Amino acid sequence: MSRKAAQVATARDDLLAAGLAVFDRDGFDGATVAAIRTRARASNGSFFHFFGSKKELAGTLFLEILARYHAAVVAAVDESCGAREGVARLIRAHLDWVVNSRREARYLFEISRSEWTEGIRGAQRAQNSRLAEAVERWRAPLVARGELLPMTSSVFFSQIIGPAQIFCRAWLSGRDRADPREQAEILIACAIRAVVAPDVADKAGEAV
Amino acid sequence: MSRKAAQVATARDDLLAAGLAVFDRDGFDGATVAAIRTRARASNGSFFHFFGSKKELAGTLFLEILARYHAAVVAAVDESCGAREGVARLIRAHLDWVVNSRREARYLFEISRSEWTEGIRGAQRAQNSRLAEAVERWRAPLVARGELLPMTSSVFFSQIIGPAQIFCRAWLSGRDRADPREQAEILIACAIRAVVAPDVADKAGEAV
DNA sequence: CGTTACTCTAGAGTGATACTCTAGAAACGG
DNA sequence: CCGTTTCTAGAGTATCACTCTAGAGTAACG
Structure with a gap:
């Protein structure tokens, strides 16, 4: 589980970091889930797996x-x-x-x-x-x-x-x-x- | 122009007042243009005539x-x-x-x-x-x-x-x-x- | 190796919604 | 009464948050 846990953590954290970056650039409304996903290189499924919205x-x-x-x-x-x-x-x-x-x-x-x-x-x-x-x-x-x-x-x-x-x-x-x-x-x-x-x-x- | 101006003013002001009420209730994201329009009894066309967005x-x-x-x-x-x-x-x-x-x-x-x-x-x-x-x-x-x-x-x-x-x-x-x-x-x-x-x-x- | 269970990835599909467009009504000026 | 401008109307469109279904990856246990 250790390596997996680490990967999970980075996927989740990548999303959070990407979120911060995109929110900072575009504001909350301007920021699209797609932009955050892309920046974190995560699929749509991953995004909504980790965060409900x-x-x-x-x-x-x-x-x-x-x-x-x-x-x-x-x-x-x-x-x-x-x-x-x-x-x-x-x-x-x-x-x-x-x-x-x-x-x-x-x-x-x-x-x-x-x-x-x-x-x-x-x-x-x-x-x-x-x-x-x-x-x-x-x-x-x-x-x-x-x-x-x-x-x-x-x-x-x-x-x-x-x-x-x-x-x-x-x-x-x-x-x-x-x-x-x-x-x-x-x-x-x-x-x-x-x-x-x-x-x-x-x-x-x-x-x- | 006088009566018309007054009406225009109320149509516009109705929208502003409705906007305030709906924003207060639902927040900016939660507020829909439709909700504001409805509350102000204005058509979609009117809304975007007075305000570009x-x-x-x-x-x-x-x-x-x-x-x-x-x-x-x-x-x-x-x-x-x-x-x-x-x-x-x-x-x-x-x-x-x-x-x-x-x-x-x-x-x-x-x-x-x-x-x-x-x-x-x-x-x-x-x-x-x-x-x-x-x-x-x-x-x-x-x-x-x-x-x-x-x-x-x-x-x-x-x-x-x-x-x-x-x-x-x-x-x-x-x-x-x-x-x-x-x-x-x-x-x-x-x-x-x-x-x-x-x-x-x-x-x-x-x-x- | 096989089976089962679980977590995570993938992306096509859906419904809501901000905004556009075209057409006409209403008011005003001459 | 005509022309012009302002305003109303609502059908149409593009975008986007979110859902759904399917399957890949991994671990635990025999």
Whole structure:
């Protein structure tokens, strides 16, 4: 089964990769199953053997790419980094991933539609909460120590990702040509003001 | 021409309204031209007389709704309101519009796609800059007076709209059931820290 | 080797649907 | 009342997602 399993995996993965490429080039409506099949050198039968429909392939692709994005964000912070440092890293991780994985980001944020993510809603939520949990492991202690202002996890995310996302979407859609990373410093500065507790003018604690 | 113009307008507008309704119910792919035609009681010929394609109707609808959204936001601030007041009003205007015009908001932010907005890119940009200009008339003096921190217009927008939009999208897509307006206060507080200059501890100017 | 069971490949066929085309009705201008 | 333009009508067409049937490849077991 080993060699066969490997072949199956490549056939399936070829289809997924081809799907990403074609969706990126032609959009979801523009992309035809035929184009994806051809690019992956798979027959019609194979396509519908692995995926029940074009939407199902799209949904699978969505979850796979979401996982990669989450991995990139989670890797940005560890328990050793402070409030400002962590905020800066999260924002940079988001901007870097979007720019360096343009295709994937375009798929996640521009092409994918909530309507055909519905069958996958559960898995999506599960992934989201795993991400939230991971970030909370870094954030909660800082809130407890008063270095980060108290707010819910989702509000915190909205402050970190939201503004950056405006620039990312404009860039991904082609509406704006400028690299969103050009805004990194100012976005970080704003986010820090929004969520980090102001210095109390005593660095006493750190000086020990 | 007067009566005819009125009829033409209703035939065309009926199609646009029907399009919005059907897109909201079935999504873009799910919506058939036949369904839109039927709902608007228009023949196939009429449909393709007014709009060259389904996408063209979608694009026209996009611009129309974008204009309504912009109008709602612009109406929020006038030259008489201060920094904090203005920031709060902009955020509330956004949240209110999204919740009160759920269909339209869903269309703008969830259903519409950059791919078929391309033929309209120019008009979209023009509308965006008219909005930016209007908000700048309120913001620029406050920046000059040092009440708002200096940043580009687009960064300012990203701070106001970005975080709110995270909640709005989650709500519009059905991923989250909670009314985004519940977050209004905390979002405003964060935005104020992000973009409003801190009090210099003298309310002298105001006390005169 | 033979048999059975299962997964995957193959591609012809089908139904739905976006869009085209041709013809005529309705409104308006002179 | 005629000519022109705008709009309506619906039959026709091409494309595309998806179905169906048949069979090839592989493994497990005797």
